[in-house]
Amino acid sequence: MPNASKTAKQLLESALSMTKKRAFWLSAGFFIALLLIDLAFPFRVNPRYSTLVTASDGTVLHAFLNEEDKWRLYTELDEITPLLRQTILQKEDRYFYYHFGINPVSVGRALAKNLTTGRRTSGASTITMQVVRLLEPRKRTYGSKIIEMLRAMQLEWHYSKDEILQLYLNLIPYGSNVEGIKSASMLYFGKLPQVLSLAEITTLTIIPNRPSSLRLGRKNPYIVQERNKWLRRFEKAALFDPQVIEDALREPLRAERREAPKLAPHLAIRLRKQYPQLPIVRSTLVPARQTQAEQLTRNYVNRLRSMNIHNAAVVVINNETMNVEAYVGSADFNNPYDGGQVDGVRAVRSPGSTLKPLLYAVGFDKGLITPKTALNDVPTNFGGFEPENFDRRFNGKVTVEFALANSLNIPAVKVLSDLTPSVLIDYLKKADFQTVKKQSAGLGLSMILGGCGVTLEELTRLFAAFAHEGQWKGLHYTMDDKLNAPSSPALLLAGKGSRKTSHPKDENARAEGVGERLISPEATYLITSILTQVTRPDLPNNFDNTYHLPRIAWKTGTSYGKKDAWSIGYNRRFTVGVWVGNFSGAGVPELNGANIATPLLFDIFNTLDYNSPTGWFKSAPDVVRRKVCAESGDVPSEFCTHQLLDYAIMGVSSTRKCQHVKWVFTDPTGQRSYCTECLPDSGYIKKLYPNLAPELIAYYELNRVPYAKIPPHNPACTRVLEVGAPVIISPNDGSEYFLEGQQLQLACQAANDVKEVYWYLNDRLYQKTSPQQPLFVTPPLGKVKISCSDDKGRNTDVRINVIAVN
Known part of the structure; x- marks a missing residue:
């Protein structure tokens, strides 16, 4: 008997061992089969989302339809509040976090009910299965249900529960072309999901099951009845505090179909084209600044319409971060008659005189000029090019600072001629002037007067370099300028691999970048000092002697034909660029940078940064003061009796001696001059005369300006x-x-x-x-x-x- 008992025990153990092996191999086979099915029939999660452009603080600026003309706004994980999560799970799938995509208990109960009643009364769909159905719609059959279950397990295999819930909330239908809880929240309640009340969340929870009969905005009384039924169920389930439930029951339903947000349209369209793969693009715009800039621009252009001036564009740059905080492409985007949809920030226009500060800064850095260097503002022909000043007048001998502050053309062309256009073109290329790069082969001296193409964006970015001590930096339009398309759009759109927008500390880190040196801090300081002067002709008439004048450095410009009026200004905090004109290209006699563009520039600065406490720019280390001759701006010689103080750059600025006068041999009466070959024995004297350039002599003669003339040369001279x-x-x-x-x-x-x-x-x-x-x-x-x-x-x-x- 002991042997028989032992044999039975061995047989039992052998049977159990065989059963375990069979169970293991069955499980392994099932797992391998699922893996092969997953590989052979991958579940592609790639819904097409609408593009949403937000401000730097997350405020929604602009929303776009997706490729299928649906409103499907992307709901981020942090927008799914605990209140929203509890409500949706209580209604749709209480055991969502416990099953593997299929709830066997619900499936068994639904199957038994359907068999006993002879009709389909319950589908037992989990949230995961509903996501599958929303992504891959099929006819409602038992075969489709089995496929949904398999796909649900696939989905659970690849994605976390939170990501699946996020997908569900992004895809649920709300009737018409509205999909996703964020779309419904924005379009019917005008707010983001994270600020919805319990009553509003419950309302949006019940709509997807009956989007046709529960039409928001049309059947609100009926929706309130259905909403309250579910609120009572939540009360019975003790999901929320009774007082919270009572407050939600009494809350009126104020749902109506609203327009999608359409703020900052020009930048929004630009960012959508630049980042087509992203459902949410967080721009650098500051809502308050954007609104102020838009209102000021619209109101200002409305006052100009009687002068046949119909448009303007504005860019506001934060100098600390290089973030673009306001971007106004036109006065009215919805005005088709005046080209409102044209983006004036990127339109290529003639710069007028706005490049002169860069020219003179380069001249300072090359040692060609200093602020007191004398230049001749007289009629001059530069190889067939005869520039004229804006007022068609000439000023004779002027200083560099006077020429820049008064935006004189002939001195600027003279400096560019000495510098050569290719040098200035290289600087503009370094500052990323795209049109100049394309036109460089054909550009000449006229470029300094507007004979090239620039954009408001390029000009404003250039002037921001003056606010950065000559360092040129790129502009930031998004809070993360390193945005790249993820390797798998599906991962991004399902929540995996989505890029978080940078925090303020990140943007500060970007702003602390050194940038690229364009001009020296010394030349920058000299230019800023000149552009800060208020005694200048480009000061608007109505701002003369007024407390409304902001403390800024600014430069105006007017293109040939009076088609473009510019005014670009900066202080420590901001750089603002303004363009005013017509997108049609029509010129206007009254159009000029001083009286048309600058008032808007001043209004924007007074609104954004009135009485700024930031302080002003400090002198650069190698800027020194020295005495120069008032006649030439050069280092005084022994004949320079009139001297004044000038700025110079140590080790760079020229140290040539002044030669504004020269010795001339004349007879005692000053009627005749002699050369060394014909000096008379009867006597002569040595006298100082102005050493004037021929073009200045011609100007004096033509305009009968008195000057000390050198007497005619001795006619008896044999040489x-x-x-x-x-x-x-x-x-x-x-x-x-x-x-x-x-x-x-x-x-x-x-x-x-x-x-x-x-x-x-x-x-x-x-x-x-x-x-x-x-x-x-x-x-x-x-x-x-x-x-x-x-x-x-x-x-x-x-x-x-x-x-x-x-």
């Missing part, structure tokens, strides 16, 4: 050709010329020590050349005076008569 005035050998004095499309050659002979000669037509400078270089011109018809002056101030005139051949 007139070698050491005297240039001799014009072509054309012949007193001759008639019959021209039929040809050009006339100008040629001269000059002394060996002459390096440059200046040719004038009717007392207007045409071009300077070397003495040996022939020059071809097309003279005007009629009597023409042709003059040639050398770099010693000596001059020769001839007169000819030009006749056209018929």
Whole structure:
């Protein structure tokens, strides 16, 4: 008997062992089968969401329909409040966090009820199964139900419970083209899900099961009845405090279909195109600043309409972070007649005089000029280019700071000519002026007066470099400028791999970046000092001697044809760019930067940063004060009796000695001058005379400006050709010329020590050349005076008569 008992025990143990092995292999086989099915039939979770653009504080600015023309706004995990979670789970799936996608108890109960009644009375769908049905709609059959169960297990395998709940709340239907609880919350209650009350959440909870019969905004009384039924159920389940339930029961339903948010439309459209893969783009806009800028721009343009000026654009940059805090592309986006949907911030326009600060800053850094350097504002021909000032007047000899503060054109062209356009183009390329990069091969001296293409965005970013001591930095339009498309859109849209927007400390870290050096802090300080002056012609008439003038550095500009008016300004906190004009390109006689664009600039600064406590810019380390000659701006010589203080950059600014006067030998009466070859034995004196440039002499002569003239050279001198005035050998004095499309050659002979000669037509400078270089011109018809002056101030005139051949 003991042996038999032992044998039975062994057989039992063997049977149990076999059963365990079979169970293990069955489980393993089932698992492998599920894995193979998952690999063969992957469940693709890739819903198409609407794009939502928010402000820096999370305020919703603009919402867009998705590719399927549906409102499906993306609900983030942190927007699912405990109140919302409790309510939705109590109604739809109380055991959501405990099952594996299928609730076996509910399935068994539903199957038994359906079999006993002979019809389908319960589906036993979990939230996970509902997500599957929303992603892959099928006919309501038992076969479809089995597929839904398998897909639900797949979904549970790949995603967490919170992510599945998030997907459900993003996909549930609310009738028409509204899907997702965030869409319904925004479009029917005008608020985000996290601020919904219990009554509002319950309302949105019951709609998806009956979106046709429970139409928000149309059947609100009936919806209130159904809502209250569920509130009573929550009360019986002790889900919420009784007083909270009573308050929710008494709350009226104020649901109605609202317009989707459409604020900051130009930037919103831009960001949507830039980040098409993101359901939520958090911009850098500050709602209060954006609203203020939009209102000021709209109201200001409304006052200009009587002058046939219909649009404006504004950019506001926070200098500390380089965040764009206000972006106004046009005065009224919804105005199709005036091109309201054109983005004026990115439209390519002529900059007028707004590039002059950069030009003079480069001149400071190259050691060519200082603020007191003298420049000649007189009629000048730069190889066929004859610029004029905005007011068509000339000022004679002026300083650099006067030329910049008064936005004079001829001195700017002179500095650019000395600097060469290619140097300025390189700086503009470094500052990321895209159109200048494309146009660079064809740009010349006219670019400094507006002969190139720029955008308001580029100009404002350039002036922000002046607020950063010459460091150029890129602009930030989103709170995370490192946004990239995730490797799997499905992960992003389901909650996995979604990029959190940066916190304030992150943006501060970005702002602390060094940036790229564009100009030196010293040159920046000199430019800022000049642009802060208030005694200047581009001060608006109605701001003269007024307490409304903000403390800013600013520069205006007006394009050729008066098509574009600019005003860009900055202080320590902000840089603001303003463009005013017509998107049609129509010019307006009254349009100019000073009186049209600057008032709006001042209004914006006074609104954003009135009486700013931030302080002002401090002098750079290598900026020094030195005495210079008031006549030339150069280091004084022993003849410079009138001196004044000037700024200079240590080790950079030129130290050349002043040569504004020179010694001339004359007779005692001052009627005749001598060279060293013809000094008389009878006596002579040595006297100082102004060393004036030929173009300045011509300007003085033409406008009868008195000056100390060097007496005519001794006519008895035998070396007139070698050491005297240039001799014009072509054309012949007193001759008639019959021209039929040809050009006339100008040629001269000059002394060996002459390096440059200046040719004038009717007392207007045409071009300077070397003495040996022939020059071809097309003279005007009629009597023409042709003059040639050398770099010693000596001059020769001839007169000819030009006749056209018929």
